[in-house]
Amino acid sequence: xxxxVNGDSIELADGATLVDLLTQMELTDMRVAIELNLEIVPRxxxxxxxxxxxxxxxxxxAIGGG
Amino acid sequence: xxEQNNDQLIxxxxxxxxxxxxxxxxxxxxxxxxxxxxxxxxxxxxxxxxRTNIGQNPDEPNLLDVISPDKxxxxxxxxGCYTADDAVRTxxxxxxxxxxxxxxxxxxxxxxxxxxxxxxxxxxxxxxxxKEGFDVMVYCSDDPIAAQKLEAMGVCAIMPLxxxxxxxxxxxxxxxxxxxxxxxxxxxxxxxxxxxxxxxAIAMEMGCEAVLMNTAIAAAKNPVLMASAMCxxxxxxxxxxxxxxxxRKKYASASSPMDGLI
Numbered sequence: 664x665x666x667x668v669n670g671d672s673i674e675l676a677d678g679a680t681l682v683d684l685l686t687q688m689e690l691t692d693m694r695v696a697i698e699l700n701l702e703i704v705p706r707x708x709x710x711x712x713x714x715x716x717x718x719x720x721x722x723x724x725a726i727g728g729g
Numbered sequence: 730x731x732e733q734n735n736d737q738l739i740x741x742x743x744x745x746x747x748x749x750x751x752x753x754x755x756x757x758x759x760x761x762x763x764x765x766x767x768x769x770x771x772x773x774x775x776x777x778x779x780r781t782n783i784g785q786n787p788d789e790p791n792l793l794d795v796i797s798p799d800k801x802x803x804x805x806x807x808x809g810c811y812t813a814d815d816a817v818r819t820x821x822x823x824x825x826x827x828x829x830x831x832x833x834x835x836x837x838x839x840x841x842x843x844x845x846x847x848x849x850x851x852x853x854x855x856x857x858x859x860k861e862g863f864d865v866m867v868y869c870s871d872d873p874i875a876a877q878k879l880e881a882m883g884v885c886a887i888m889p890l891x892x893x894x895x896x897x898x899x900x901x902x903x904x905x906x907x908x909x910x911x912x913x914x915x916x917x918x919x920x921x922x923x924x925x926x927x928x929x930a931i932a933m934e935m936g937c938e939a940v941l942m943n944t945a946i947a948a949a950k951n952p953v954l955m956a957s958a959m960c961x962x963x964x965x966x967x968x969x970x971x972x973x974x975x976x977r978k979k980y981a982s983a984s985s986p987m988d989g990l991i
Contacts, residue, residue: 669780669781669782670780671782688781690781693781693791694791694793694826695781695826696778696822696823696825696826697825698818698821698822701818703821703822703824703825705825706825721780721818721822722780722781723778723779723780723781723822723826724778724779724781724791724792724826725776725777725778725791725792725793725803725805725823725826725827726753726776726777726778726779726792727752727753727754727755727756727762727776727777727792728752728753728754728775728776728777728806728808728943729752729753729754729755729775729777729806729808729894729921729941729942729943729944
């Protein structure tokens, strides 16, 4: 299935969860936050949150800024 | 000395010894970021929230490993947001990123050339964020009426610009900032515009509760040394404010006694 992550289209196996997505993005060890279709998904729910085709996600982290 | 020792900055119910808040942008690398922040003595440190494909060098440690939330109060900002909706989404992401932490720096900008605050969008975002339980420190114009509205809406700090973000022009309208401070019952901080140590001292001598800066340190030739200078300027300015300056006079007043002259 196709999903959109940070503005880019990504191919992901059907039924994949947010943990699977983070694994594919090599972000499992990083401190990130996820917004799925404009709603925050708490870290504790990443494993149970299954994605579906057309989902739009933002995966963010902290970087230097004022 | 005891007066100074008890002189703490209080933001959203938490006490801080340092009245200098610093950003983490524009540094050469993480090592310089870490050294400059340490030299500044700051306890509240701003960070930006960005997509994971943007930002840092993959070989470098993560910013939050260097500027640890265990050691610093992290103040996520909404820099780069031009609408209330984007700013609110960024704050929600930041809260999740930092494990439920409610303190945020709201900035909703008007255009890229000036990065001037868009106050109508800022007020709109403030309303939602306060309702959602955020402790909102607001980057704002030096408009006293906008500042009153923000306070009435329940923000925890008002942060008017001294001059444009990254301009280093100092405090261009100290009169407005004084008017804002006169009516405010919450901390007023100067955010943006400081160019060098004397600008920071001037803000503190005026009675500002604290100063937030980034470029003045990061864009100095020697950022770590400038961070140390800013730390001292903030302390000196605060002590001068507490001490109360002498009145300005038009003519001389001799410091040495007039009696006993030969």
